[in-house]
Amino acid sequence: xxxxxxxxxxxxxxxxxxxxxxxxxxxxxxxxxxxxxxxxxxxxxxxxxxxxxxxxxxxxxxxxxxxxxxxxxxxxxxxxxxxxxxxxxxxxxxxxxxxxxxxxxxxxxxxxxxxxxxxxxxxxxxxxxxxxxxxxxxxxxxxxxxxxxxxxxxxxxxxxxxxxxxxxxxxxxxxxxxxxxxxxxxxxxxxxxxxxxxxxxxxxxxxxxxxx
Amino acid sequence: xxxxxxxxxxxxxxxxxxxxxxxxxxxxxxxxxxxxxxxxxxxxxxxxxxxxxxxxxxxxxxxxxxxxxxxxxxxxxxxxxxxxx
Numbered sequence: 451x452x453x454x455x456x457x458x459x460x461x462x463x464x465x466x467x468x469x470x471x472x473x474x475x476x477x478x479x480x481x482x483x484x485x486x487x488x489x490x491x492x493x494x495x496x497x498x499x500x501x502x503x504x505x506x507x508x509x510x511x512x513x514x515x516x517x518x519x520x521x522x523x524x525x526x527x528x529x530x531x532x533x534x535x536x537x538x539x540x541x542x543x544x545x546x547x548x549x550x551x552x553x554x555x556x557x558x559x560x561x562x563x564x565x566x567x568x569x570x571x572x573x574x575x576x577x578x579x580x581x582x583x584x585x586x587x588x589x590x591x592x593x594x595x596x597x598x599x600x601x602x603x604x605x606x607x608x609x610x611x612x613x614x615x616x617x618x619x620x621x622x623x624x625x626x627x628x629x630x631x632x633x634x635x636x637x638x639x640x641x642x643x644x645x646x647x648x649x650x651x652x653x654x655x656x657x658x659x660x661x662x
Numbered sequence: 663x664x665x666x667x668x669x670x671x672x673x674x675x676x677x678x679x680x681x682x683x684x685x686x687x688x689x690x691x692x693x694x695x696x697x698x699x700x701x702x703x704x705x706x707x708x709x710x711x712x713x714x715x716x717x718x719x720x721x722x723x724x725x726x727x728x729x730x731x732x733x734x735x736x737x738x739x740x741x742x743x744x745x746x747x
Contacts, residue, residue: 601701606724
């Protein structure tokens with residue numbers, strides 16, 4: 451991590467209102483962002499090996515518990531129901547409407563999800579992109595939709611992924627990778643993938659306008 | 663079991679959108695990408711409705727559900743207490 455990034459990270463820890471600098475200028479990745487949030491102690495509790503997209507909108511972090519290997523794409527996680535403030539004003543009441551969000555070990559929250567207060571997700575669960583979770587997600591389940599409903603089992607998704615991977619012509623490069631992203635192999639990986647995806651329609655040469 | 667086999671053949675085309683020309687009893691449904699991971703429970707629910715019984719989450723595996731043949735064999739192996747049949 452370079453000096454500027456390190457400085458912005460420390461600033462984000464000391465002054466949460468300046469965390470945007472670390473996100474935008476420091477270009478913090480999801481692992482780095484999660485690591486910063488852990489050090490800052492935002493969450494009720496947080497396990498190891500988490501990934502949190504810096505653009506994820508996670509409110510009420512004091513009521514949110516994250517297990518180990520929780521990976522959160524750009525989504526919204528809420529520990530309160532904002533409607534209560536309208537109700538309080540309209541009806542002259544003083545009510546509270548909050549809830550925990552307990553995300554257990556090995557959970558993936560996909561892009562565009564909305565997680566509402568009062569739910570437990572997992573362990574070993576996948577929330578598909580665009581889902582709205584308003585009730586508990588059982589262990590080992592894949593959920594999708596609005597509201598989110600069980601559509602599959604994670605164990606079966608793993609088997610399906612294995613079967614799919616065995617057929618990939620770039621399988622040997624995935625085996626070689628030392629981490630999720632290996633810059634030394636990425637170019638070749640992209641080439642093999644694109645070749646496989648568009649085998650029947652190779653790329654056209656760009657029109658240089660020579661006929662005009 | 664032939665009734666279940668025929669019901670699966672029909673539903674996979676009409677309800678799950680699998681092309682009839684691609685569908686044989688041994689055709690890999692999930693591992694070949696004809697169905698995706700988001701349709702697993704719909705297929706399990708369909709099988710449950712056909713056998714009038716419940717399938718345990720631990721039995722929802724690729725080995726049991728990747729083809730018509732595998733589903734039929736799995737249901738045949740189910741103990742009587744697992745289903746109402």
